[in-house]
Amino acid sequence: MHLKLVISAFVVVESFVTSDRFCSWSKETVESVIACPQTIYEWEKRARLKNCTSLAFIQNCTETIKFKYHCVMNELEDAFLEVCAPEYYILGACTEYNTFGAVIQPHYRLKCSDVNPPCAERYLSTDSYLYEGCYNAVKNNKNMSLTEMPQTGSSVNIQTDGVRIPVSGKITIVFISMVVSAVVITLLVRRLGKSKYHSHR
Ligand SMILES: *[C@@H]1O[C@H](CO)[C@@H](O)[C@H](O)[C@H]1NC(C)=O
Ligand SMILES: *[C@@H]1O[C@H](CO)[C@@H](O)[C@H](O)[C@H]1NC(C)=O
Numbered sequence: 001m002h003l004k005l006v007i008s009a010f011v012v013v014e015s016f017v018t019s020d021r022f023c024s025w026s027k028e029t030v031e032s033v034i035a036c037p038q039t040i041y042e043w044e045k046r047a048r049l050k051n052c053t054s055l056a057f058i059q060n061c062t063e064t065i066k067f068k069y070h071c072v073m074n075e076l077e078d079a080f081l082e083v084c085a086p087e088y089y090i091l092g093a094c095t096e097y098n099t100f101g102a103v104i105q106p107h108y109r110l111k112c113s114d115v116n117p118p119c120a121e122r123y124l125s126t127d128s129y130l131y132e133g134c135y136n137a138v139k140n141n142k143n144m145s146l147t148e149m150p151q152t153g154s155s156v157n158i159q160t161d162g163v164r165i166p167v168s169g170k171i172t173i174v175f176i177s178m179v180v181s182a183v184v185i186t187l188l189v190r191r192l193g194k195s196k197y198h199s200h201r
């Protein structure tokens with residue numbers, strides 16, 4: 001019974017480790033731009049120029065119709081990137097293209113409620129152009145990044161059924177589940193030892 005729980009915990013951990021949306025095709029299309037479109041008209045114009053649809057038919061990251069034009073911040077919050085990538089539902093944060101993970105994902109450092117105007121709690125990544133607050137935050141950071149020495153926040157996040165775990169966190173989870181298993185096994189062994197002791201008396 002306890003052993004079953006431990007095993008299923010390991011299976012859950014394993015699924016986090018292996019689930020990965022890395023899209024090498026998107027990496028080929030990344031381009032830094034001065035600003036992102038903020039109206040549907042501008043968005044469509046830029047999307048046509050970027051021509052993601054032609055690549056959509058040959059890429060192998062996602063279904064053809066989900067491989068779309070994006071203009072979003074990078075993981076360091078100091079640049080705007082135009083990229084063709086699989087669209088993705090974003091929960092509660094601004095959207096970034098993570099250049100290490102080659103993936104469109106939430107930018108956890110900028111929560112929707114923290115930007116002005118705030119973004120929607122759930123939206124399709126291709127609609128991120130609607131959320132001016134996110135882009136303004138990057139504009140404000142652009143100059144700071146020039147003097148900022150440590151470059152943090154470059155971790156890749158993996159989202160599975162609404163549970164968000166950064167890669168560095170995955171190691172922590174593996175470690176925690178190992179500790180938990182050790183504790184459970186120790187308790188089991190002790191209990192077995194105790195019941196043997198009682199039966200001898
Ligand atoms: C998009 O790319 C395809 C294939 O490279 C090309 O035939 C087409 O003319 C391009 N369209 C635009 C609008 O650039
Ligand atoms: C997808 O395409 C990339 C680039 O051509 C290739 O390296 C990769 O092996 C492909 N993956 C699958 C699952 O076919």
Ligand SMILES: *[C@@H]1O[C@H](CO)[C@@H](O)[C@H](O)[C@H]1NC(C)=O
Pocket residue numbers: 142143
């Ligand atoms: C911030 O950057 C913009 C353009 O990159 C520049 O025009 C502006 O003067 C900079 N502001 C400061 C305070 O450095």
